[in-house]
Amino acid sequence: MLERYSLIGLGVSLIIIFVDFYLLRKRKINGRGFVFWFLMGVGLGLFSGVPPLFSIISDIFGTEYLVSGIMGAGFLFFLFAFFYLYYRISELHSHLKKLVMELSVARYSEKRSSSSDAQKKVLKKRKSKRK
C-alpha cells in the first residue's frame, strides 16, 4: 500500500499529464512545452509511485532526508504555478505571432502605396515638363 504522499504525487502527475494533453488538443501549448510537461508529469509519477527512487537522490546530495512535507507541498505549488505561467506564455506567444503577421502585412501595404504614390508624382512631373 502506497503512502499518502505517494498517492498525492501520483494524483498531481496524472493531473499534469491530463491538462497537458488537453492544452495540446486545444492548441494552447506548443510541441516542446507539451513534451517538457509530459516528461515532468511522468517523472513525478515515477518518483511518487516508486519512493525508493528518492534514496538515489538523497545519496547524490548526501542527505538523510530528502524532502519534508512542507518542501514537498511547496514543490507541488511551484510546479503548478510554473505550469500555469508556461501555458499563459504559450498563449501570449500565439497572439504575438498573429500580431507580427498583421504588422508585417500592414508595413508591406504602406510601402506599396508610398512607392505607387512616388511613381504617380514622377509621372505627373514628366507630363507637366512635356506641356
Add this chain to the structure above:
Amino acid sequence: MSRKVLVMIPAYNEEKTVGQVVKSTLVLYPDFKIVVVDDGSEDRTVERAEEAGADVVSLPFHCGGGIAIQTGYLIAANNGYDYLVKIDADGQHKPEEIPKLLNSLVNGEADIVTGSRYLAPNMNNGPVVREGGIVFSSTLVSMFRNVEVTDITSGMRAWNRRAIETLLSEYMNRGLIEDSIFWVVETLLASRKGLSLKEVPIETFPRKYGKSKSFSFGKMLLYPMRLLLTLVEEIRG
C-alpha cells in the same frame, strides 16, 4: 489571364536558391506578383529575393512556416488577389507547373489545388520515414473526410479567393497550428467548410542545399500524437 495572381514564396534562410526561384517565376509569368515572405531569415535571403525582383514581406523573427503561409493569405485577401499560388523557396518546385494548378481554379474545378508528387511518374523520394509518414497521413485524412489526397504535405498549392477568405477567418480565430500538421489541419478544415480540393501531378527537383525545416527527429516523434489529436478533434467536430 485577366485576373490577379499572387505567387507567395515563404522563405527561411534560403539565400542560395530563392533568387533563382523568383527569377525563373518572373520570366515565365511577368504579370504575376511575386511576394517572398521572409520568416526571420538570418542570411541574405531578403537581399537575394529583392535583387531577383520580388516584393519581400519580412517577419521580425522566425515564426514558423504556418505563420508565413497565413501572412501570404492576408496579403492576398487585403490586396484583392483572385488566386494565390505557393511554391517553396528551396528550388524543389518547378515554376512551369504553376499553370496546372491555376487552370483547375480558373475552370472552377476546385477551390484548392495541390500539386502531388505521388501522382507524377518520376518521383524524387525523400527519407523513408518521412515518405511513409506522408503516405500514412494522406491515407488517414482521405478516409476521414472522403477526399482524395495522396500528398498532404505538398508545398505547391493554389487557392481561389473564396478559399483564402474562408481559411483566413478560421485561422484568425484559432490557436497556433504546429507547422508539422498545418496542411493536415487545413485539408480537414477546408473539407469541413465546403471547399473543394483537387490534386494534380507535379514533378519536383531534389533539394540541393540545406535540410528541410519541416522535418526533424523531434517533429517525427511528436507527429503521430499531433496527428491523432487532430483527427480526434475532427471527429468531435
